Amino acid sequence: MADIALVLSKIKLYRNFPVPNQPFGDIFPIFRNPVATEAVISHLVTHILSTHSIPDLCAIVALEARGFFFGLLIASRLGLPCVPVRKKGTLPGEVVSVSYEKDYGKDAFEMKSDAFEGVETKGKRVILVDGLLGMGGTIMAAKQLVEKLGVEVAEAVFIFDVAIPGYTEAVNMRLGGLKRYAMVTLTATNLPEPVN
Numbered sequence: 317m318a319d320i321a322l323v324l325s326k327i328k329l330y331r332n333f334p335v336p337n338q339p340f341g342d343i344f345p346i347f348r349n350p351v352a353t354e355a356v357i358s359h360l361v362t363h364i365l366s367t368h369s370i371p372d373l374c375a376i377v378a379l380e381a382r383g384f385f386f387g388l389l390i391a392s393r394l395g396l397p398c399v400p401v402r403k404k405g406t407l408p409g410e411v412v413s414v415s416y417e418k419d420y421g422k423d424a425f426e427m428k429s430d431a432f433e434g435v436e437t438k439g440k441r442v443i444l445v446d447g448l449l450g451m452g453g454t455i456m457a458a459k460q461l462v463e464k465l466g467v468e469v470a471e472a473v474f475i476f477d478v479a480i481p482g483y484t485e486a487v488n489m490r491l492g493g494l495k496r497y498a499m500v501t502l503t504a505t506n507l508p509e510p511v512n
Contacts, residue, residue: 319355320500323475324508326352331510335421339510341502343447343475347385356386359499360473361393364443367497368470374440375399375432375467379425379458380406382447386475390445399431399442401458412464416457418450425457432465441470449477449498452490459494474498 326345333340346352375397378387384400391398404413404424411426444458449472459469477498478484500506 319359322349322352322355323500324506327476327508329508329510341448341476343382344385346475353386356475356499357389357393360386360445360475361390363473363497363499364390364394364471368443370394370396372440373443373470374435374437375442377401377442377444377458377462377469379444379446379454383445385447387445390443397435399427399435401425401427401461412461414457414460414464416453418453423454425454425461427461427465429465432467437467441468443470444472445474446472447475449474449487449496452487455494455496456490469494471495471497476500476502478502480504 323346326343326349328342328345330340330342332338346356373394373396376387376391376394377399378384378391379401380403388398402425404426407426407428410429412429413424413426415422415424442462444455444462446455446458449455455472459472462469472494474496475498477496479501480503
């Protein structure tokens with residue numbers, strides 16, 4: 317519980333970003349604190365080790381951009397490759413692409429067509445890693461990309477998810493049967509006061 321309190325104490329909540337009436341949880345202050353960073357990495361690694369057999373996994377798939385901060389560290393601790401999911405137009409060569417709806421507009425994710433080159437994927441699955449589960453658009457786009465490349469998703473893990481009446485039900489409908497885990501669930505009672 318102390319680790320969760322520490323991680324919660326590091327996030328900042330902003331109103332009206334990136335568009336009016338949109339709240340934004342800034343998790344970057346976590347990574348300015350080595351103890352909080354270690355708390356996140358250790359917690360999520362422990363979860364994965366207790367839930368999955370590492371020989372059944374082939375990679376950690378980290379989503380741009382916040383998933384990059386800790387996805388690579390988790391992959392390293394587990395002895396797994398780390399494969400990135402990038403925003404549209406940031407990867408050279410042949411790519412696969414998926415468009416999706418965010419809380420505040422449309423976007424697209426891409427992966428290299430050879431993203432899993434040299435990685436043994438037969439009979440194995442991946443773990444998706446991102447900072448926060450919002451309405452589920454980005455994580456479902458990443459799942460679709462991985463599946464386009466012929467690999468299955470075992471689970472999606474996050475630092476934060478959100479439990480707000482109405483919101484949670486909509487996310488559950490969008491994600492269907494995707495297994496997921498978050499270190500901390502943000503609620504009306506544990507959210508920090510907005511910065512602005």
